[in-house]
Amino acid sequence: MKSIEIKAPAKINAGLFITSKRDDGFHNIETIFYPVAGLYDTLSLKVADSFSFSTDSPVLSSDTGSNLVVKAARLFAARTGSENFISFRTHLIKRIPMGAGLGGGSSDAAAMLLALNELNGGIFDQAGLREMGLQLGSDVPFFIKPGPLFASGRGEIFEECRLRLDSSFILIVNPGIHISTPWAYKNCRPSHAPFDLRELTSLRLKRRQYKTDTLNDFERIVFPEYPLIQRIKETMLQNGAYTANMSGSGSSVFGLFERKRTAVECSKKFDPAHVIYTGSLRNDYLT
Numbered sequence: 001m002k003s004i005e006i007k008a009p010a011k012i013n014a015g016l017f018i019t020s021k022r023d024d025g026f027h028n029i030e031t032i033f034y035p036v037a038g039l040y041d042t043l044s045l046k047v048a049d050s051f052s053f054s055t056d057s058p059v060l061s062s063d064t065g066s067n068l069v070v071k072a073a074r075l076f077a078a079r080t081g082s083e084n085f086i087s088f089r090t091h092l093i094k095r096i097p098m099g100a101g102l103g104g105g106s107s108d109a110a111a112m113l114l115a116l117n118e119l120n121g122g123i124f125d126q127a128g129l130r131e132m133g134l135q136l137g138s139d140v141p142f143f144i145k146p147g148p149l150f151a152s153g154r155g156e157i158f159e160e161c162r163l164r165l166d167s168s169f170i171l172i173v174n175p176g177i178h179i180s181t182p183w184a185y186k187n188c189r190p191s192h193a194p195f196d197l198r199e200l201t202s203l204r205l206k207r208r209q210y211k212t213d214t215l216n217d218f219e220r221i222v223f224p225e226y227p228l229i230q231r232i233k234e235t236m237l238q239n240g241a242y243t244a245n246m247s248g249s250g251s252s253v254f255g256l257f258e259r260k261r262t263a264v265e266c267s268k269k270f271d272p273a274h275v276i277y278t279g280s281l282r283n284d285y286l287t
Contacts, residue, residue, distance in 0.1 A: 002047040004119055008111035009146055010039040010102040010277075011139070012170070012247040012254050014163055015200060015215040017193040018185075026138070026154050027185055030193045032161055032200065033103075033139065035146040036170060039277040041094050041104060043069070043111040045119060048089040051077075055092040068109035068136055075132055076116045085120050097276060100174045101248030103143065109136045110143030130156070147283070150198045161198045165281040168202065168256045169263040171241070172276040173232050177251040179222060184249040187221045205256065206242045218249045229253060232270070239266040252276065 014032040021027050053070050060067045069092055077086045090112070096104030113129050124132070126144060133140035138154040150161040214220065223230040229246060232253045236244035240262035241255030257263040260280070267275045 003045060004115050005042060005044040006111045006115050007037075007040040008043055008096075008104070008107040008143070009283075010036040010096045010104060010107065010172075011142065011146065012036060012102070012172075013216060014148075014165075014205075014245075015197045016217060016248070017197070018188045018190045018217045019193055020190045022154075027188070027190060028153060029151070029155055030197055031151050031155060032148065032163055032197050033142045033146070033151050033155075034148050034163065034165065034281070035283050036102075036172070036277065036281065037283040038279040038281075039096060039102070039172065041092060041096050041108050041111070043090065043092050043108060043115060045088040045090050045115050047119075048087055051083065051086045051088060051090070053090050053092070055094060057092070057094040057098075059098060060092065060094070068105045068140070069112050071136055072109040072112035072132075073116065075135060076113060079132060080120070080123060085123075086116060088116070088119065097174050097176075097252070099178050100252040100276075101179070101246065101250050102172070102174075102252050102276075103139055103248070106133075106137045106140045107143045107146075109133065109140050114144065159198060162201050163205075165202055165256065166283070168258065168281050169260045169279065170281050171236065171255045171257065171263045171267050171278050172247075172252055173236075173254075173267075173270050173274050174252040174276050175228050175232065175271075175274050177226055177229065179226070179250040181249045184218050184221055188217060189220075191217075206258075208243070214245070215243070216245045216247075219246050222246065222250050226251065235269050236266060239269055241266065256281075 016031040130141035150159045236255030244255040
């Protein structure tokens with residue numbers, strides 16, 4: 001195989017509780033990672049004499065030494081012991097906004113590991129790829145095999161969950177506000193999860209059968225500082241979303257709808273430049 005093209009999907013956090021601070025400086029969380037297959041970056045690799053990276057993103061183009069895609073390739077080379085294993089011309093097309101709580105950088109890094117592994121005959125199994133991914137970021141392991149999963153620890157310990165949203169439609173709005181994740185964690189107040197997210201279902205979401213005023217603890221920190229993000233959530237709930245929450249530490253907000261038409265109509269309430277995605281949550285190509 002001399003070339004490959006991989007879709008790197010976005011994710012949302014369908015619930016995120018910060019439960020404690022760890023001795024290593026990280027935080028323990030409980031969350032549901034849910035992939036959004038219709039919103040994705042595209043990573044292509046073609047055989048070459050040496051490794052190179054390009055992208056249509058001007059931000060990444062000027063920062064190739066620190067972006068996660070290049071780091072993933074360098075890690076793969078270090079694990080295999082040879083630069084020959086990453087001798088590919090790589091190009092990344094970005095659609096997922098950066099720093100938006102949608103996991104774009106982590107998904108791109110996982111896509112690089114998956115692509116290099118495939119092109120080199122499957123050197124590593126899924127566990128090995130996830131272990132490498134964890135060195136790159138807490139949620140990179142999720143994207144090695146994305147699917148609806150309950151995650152705990154730093155976000156790298158996975159269990160099955162009940163939530164399935166295949167029949168729902170999603171609207172994602174990002175106001176272009178950069179939220180510093182370290183800042184958000186520094187200002188959070190960890191507490192016990194108000195309920196077990198593994199038991200969350202679409203029916204409970206629709207009936208709002210959960211004993212908490214938010215399904216994302218970061219909202220308590222972010223909303224007072226950035227009222228616009230809170231207004232986005234409120235607008236979605238006022239215009240047909242059966243639930244709406246910030247994803248990750250923000251600033252993206254997603255709303256879930258029973259009908260696509262309602263989601264589309266709601267999207268018209270926002271600046272078109274801020275509407276990132278409107279569509280189905282079916283994840284057929286990921287299965």
